[in-house]
Amino acid sequence: MGTDDKIDAKADQLKGKVKEGVGAATDDEGLEAEGQGDQAKGHLKESVEKVKDIFKKD
Template sequence: MGTDDKLDAKADQLKGKVKEGVGDATDDRGLQSEGQTDQAKGHLKEGVEKVKDAFKKD
């Protein structure tokens, strides 16, 4: 996995966690949803990079 891509995926996950936490604290369902979406996007990016790495090793 490329370092930049890995950091980008982790940044999305962290950003999502923060948004979701703030949404929970302020009872803002929209912000909670955005946070969950950002986390999912980060996990998806991470998965794509792992698949790319698997094919590069062959």
């Protein structure tokens, strides 16, 4: 996994966690859902990069 891609995926996950937490604390269901979406996006990016790495090894 490229360093930049790894950082980008983790940044999305962290941003999502913060949004979800703020949304939960303020009873903002929209912000909470947006945070969950950002986390999912980060996990998906991370998974795609892991698959790319598997094929690069061959």
